[in-house]
Amino acid sequence: MASGFGWDRADAYLFDIDGTLVRSRDPVHYFAFQHALRKVFGLEATIDGVPVQGNTDIGILRAVLHQQGLADSEIDAGLPQMVEQMCAEVRRNSSQMCPELCPSVHEVLSLLHSQGKLLGAASGNLETIGWLKLERAGIRDMFAFGSFSHPLEFRADIFRQGVATAKQRLGPSAEVYIVGDTPADIQAAKAVGVPIIAVATGIFEFDHLLALQPDACFRRATDMMENF
Numbered sequence: 475m476a477s478g479f480g481w482d483r484a485d486a487y488l489f490d491i492d493g494t495l496v497r498s499r500d501p502v503h504y505f506a507f508q509h510a511l512r513k514v515f516g517l518e519a520t521i522d523g524v525p526v527q528g529n530t531d532i533g534i535l536r537a538v539l540h541q542q543g544l545a546d547s548e549i550d551a552g553l554p555q556m557v558e559q560m561c562a563e564v565r566r567n568s569s570q571m572c573p574e575l576c577p578s579v580h581e582v583l584s585l586l587h588s589q590g591k592l593l594g595a596a597s598g599n600l601e602t603i604g605w606l607k608l609e610r611a612g613i614r615d616m617f618a619f620g621s622f623s624h625p626l627e628f629r630a631d632i633f634r635q636g637v638a639t640a641k642q643r644l645g646p647s648a649e650v651y652i653v654g655d656t657p658a659d660i661q662a663a664k665a666v667g668v669p670i671i672a673v674a675t676g677i678f679e680f681d682h683l684l685a686l687q688p689d690a691c692f693r694r695a696t697d698m699m700e701n702f
């Protein structure tokens with residue numbers, strides 16, 4: 475941890491969703507990509523060859539369609555429809571979603587909430603899908619706002635928008651920290667110039683994240699509670 479950095483000192487926190495707040499054990503989100511690719515482009519394609527951790531839903535769709543030989547102009551033309559199809563499909567199957575809270579996430583959110591901190595979600599998920607995961611995990615009400623994929627495509631832009639929203643609500647001098655589980659979160663937060671707290675509850679190991687020099691690094695949210 476950077477010396478003198480107190481993870482609990484911010485006025486607002488932006489939380490990534492997958493691997494940070496929840497882990498999804500169901501394939502609802504995964505199959506929604508296939509559904510949209512079939513409906514809009516008539517393609518029988520999966521997202522299996524594309525890195526999804528730290529990616530955004532739009533970034534994943536674009537990568538699959540590039541592999542299928544489509545040009546960006548064709549992809550961009552189909553994006554609004556694909557987004558609509560994905561969100562509708564996830565909504566249709568939302569009763570099958572079973573996101574599991576990462577250890578101590580509820581406690582950390584409750585603690586921050588009780589301290590009057592502003593909490594936002596900042597995720598590469600499409601908005602409808604991100605909120606549904608949090609709703610199904612029982613933590614939707616903890617979040618005052620969110621910043622998601624589409625029309626934004628890059629994680630740094632999603633974070634930048636989340637920070638801007640927090641500052642609109644709290645004032646320009648508000649301190650905003652980001653919490654995430656991937657190297658992409660660390661890189662994007664650094665690009666935006668905002669402190670990043672890494673938690674190793676996704677697929678990346680603690681040492682891997684620590685080597686990328688986040689402002690704070692924890693094995694799980696449980697360790698955040700102990701350092702509050």
Ligand SMILES: [Mg+2]
Nearest residue numbers: 490492493655
């Ligand atoms: Mg994540």
